[in-house]
Amino acid sequence: MTTLSEYITDLDEGLAKIILAVSGTTDTIFASLPHRRGAAGTENIYGEEQKALDVWTNDILCEAFKATGVVKAIVSEELGEPWINPEGGKYTVSIDPLDGSSNIESNNLFGTIVGVHSQDELLVPAEKLDVAFYNLYGPITTLVLASNKGVTEFVKHRTGSTDYHVGKENIRIPEKGKLMGLGGAPYKWTDGVNKFADYLKDEAKLKVRYGGAFVGDINQILYYGGCFMYPELVDKPQGKLRLVIECGPMSYIIEKAGGASSNGRESILALKPGEVDERSPVYVGNKDLIAKLEEILKL
Numbered sequence: 001m002t003t004l005s006e007y008i009t010d011l012d013e014g015l016a017k018i019i020l021a022v023s024g025t026t027d028t029i030f031a032s033l034p035h036r037r038g039a040a041g042t043e044n045i046y047g048e049e050q051k052a053l054d055v056w057t058n059d060i061l062c063e064a065f066k067a068t069g070v071v072k073a074i075v076s077e078e079l080g081e082p083w084i085n086p087e088g089g090k091y092t093v094s095i096d097p098l099d100g101s102s103n104i105e106s107n108n109l110f111g112t113i114v115g116v117h118s119q120d121e122l123l124v125p126a127e128k129l130d131v132a133f134y135n136l137y138g139p140i141t142t143l144v145l146a147s148n149k150g151v152t153e154f155v156k157h158r159t160g161s162t163d164y165h166v167g168k169e170n171i172r173i174p175e176k177g178k179l180m181g182l183g184g185a186p187y188k189w190t191d192g193v194n195k196f197a198d199y200l201k202d203e204a205k206l207k208v209r210y211g212g213a214f215v216g217d218i219n220q221i222l223y224y225g226g227c228f229m230y231p232e233l234v235d236k237p238q239g240k241l242r243l244v245i246e247c248g249p250m251s252y253i254i255e256k257a258g259g260a261s262s263n264g265r266e267s268i269l270a271l272k273p274g275e276v277d278e279r280s281p282v283y284v285g286n287k288d289l290i291a292k293l294e295e296i297l298k299l
């Protein structure tokens with residue numbers, strides 16, 4: 001069975017180093033999860049000052065990125081300001097180190113989202129990404145990678161060779177979607193969003209699946225088709241999710257798999273971020289459903 005490191009040998013060497021930097025932290029993160037559910041400030045079983053898990057995870061990932069020698073900047077939910085490598089480098093990495101951190105306590109899905117580009121500017125539209133991938137901590141640990149080879153799932157083995165091995169190649173979102181993941185409190189949905197939710201329910205006749213972690217909710221859409229949204233809200237017209245570290249990379253993956261994304265008007269991939277923590281409404285899934293969304297919101 002092909003391992004992750006074998007599979008990515010024909011990617012640019014720097015990209016492969018960044019991908020392996022993340023996959024190489026999985027065992028450490030996974031092993032510590034049961035002992036790091038406590039709030040920051042308490043002591044963990046090692047008697048160490050308990051950092052919030054997302055801060056601790058961020059520290060581990062940032063050190064791994066810096067060790068590659070090819071990362072010139074890191075944009076992370078947990079870094080106030082982006083880290084800029086004084087020695088330069090080829091790639092800018094954006095990460096949500098622990099997407100779905102509120103799911104840890106309830107032992108629900110969560111993961112790490114990564115976007116990588118080699119443009120001069122720090123913030124670029126997601127269409128300029130070289131690769132995007134995520135680690136998903138569920139009943140098994142998987143890594144889903146969108147690259148010039150398509151969308152590929154790798155499965156983390158726990159016995160024998162504990163490397164990631166190719167699970168599914170050339171993943172395409174199913175033509176006929178089955179699921180709808182509807183984020184945000186429904187009483188805060190705008191009229192347009194309510195109309196779209198009614199369409200998904202009454203016309204498309206989709207089933208509700210919502211797990212509270214973008215990485216897991218998008219993974220479901222990748223496998224079963226349908227639509228995920230964290231929409232515009234009456235009090236948050238830009239929604240909740242961050243364009244650079246969440247919406248961009250995950251939309252890149254879904255579009256590479258034959259789906260579509262939108263902020264309500266245009267593809268997420270076309271949006272030029274103005275600042276690191278800019279938020280965007282996000283709708284991703286089957287092309288026909290996203291087209292219907294944009295039609296409804298235009299009314």
Ligand code: AFP
Nearest residue numbers: 099100101102103184212213214215
């Ligand atoms: P946390 O990382 O704080 O748990 O938030 C997760 C998230 O950013 C994203 O992964 C989910 O899609 C969304 O927020 C869930 O938000 P709600 O808690 O409002 O449903």
